Amino acid sequence: xxxxxxFEDVYEVVRLVPPGRVTTYGAIARYLGLRAGARMVGxxxxxxxxxxVPAHRVVxxxxxxxxxxxxxxxxxxxxxxxAEGVRVSDDRVEAFDKLLWDPGTELA
Numbered sequence: 514x515x516x517x518x519x520f521e522d523v524y525e526v527v528r529l530v531p532p533g534r535v536t537t538y539g540a541i542a543r544y545l546g547l548r549a550g551a552r553m554v555g556x557x558x559x560x561x562x563x564x565x566v567p568a569h570r571v572v573x574x575x576x577x578x579x580x581x582x583x584x585x586x587x588x589x590x591x592x593x594x595x596a597e598g599v600r601v602s603d604d605r606v607e608a609f610d611k612l613l614w615d616p617g618t619e620l621a
Contacts, residue, residue: 520556520557520560522545523541523545523558524561526544526545526616526620527561527566527567527571529620530570530571530614532567532597533597533598533612535571535572535576535594535613536572536615537551537574537613538551538552538554538558538571538574539551539554540613544615544616544617544620551574554571558580558583559580559583568584569584572606575609576613577605577606578590578591578594591604594606599612
């Protein structure tokens with residue numbers, strides 16, 4: 514699969530994450546069957562800026578805003594999540610387990 518193709522596949526999944534919910538790089542990778550896994554999803558998210566992709570809803574496996582450095586300001590990712598009702602404390606999503614949207618389950 515060409516790089517552009519898997520980026521678009523990742524973006525399609527991320528666009529399905531409902532406002533107020535979050536998913537993980539790994540959950541997306543598992544759903545899409547990406548061989549290099551979460552790292553490939555991370556590369557796609559880093560390239561998502563300027564597209565209609567709610568990249569702020571993608572966090573690491575324990576709910577940490579590990580991609581926050583790619584949002585232009587240190588608080589932009591947390592601010593976008595807060596605008597959707599997601600509480601973030603110390604760069605980590607509160608109630609992560611309850612807010613987790615897993616495409617493998619939700620899109621089955």
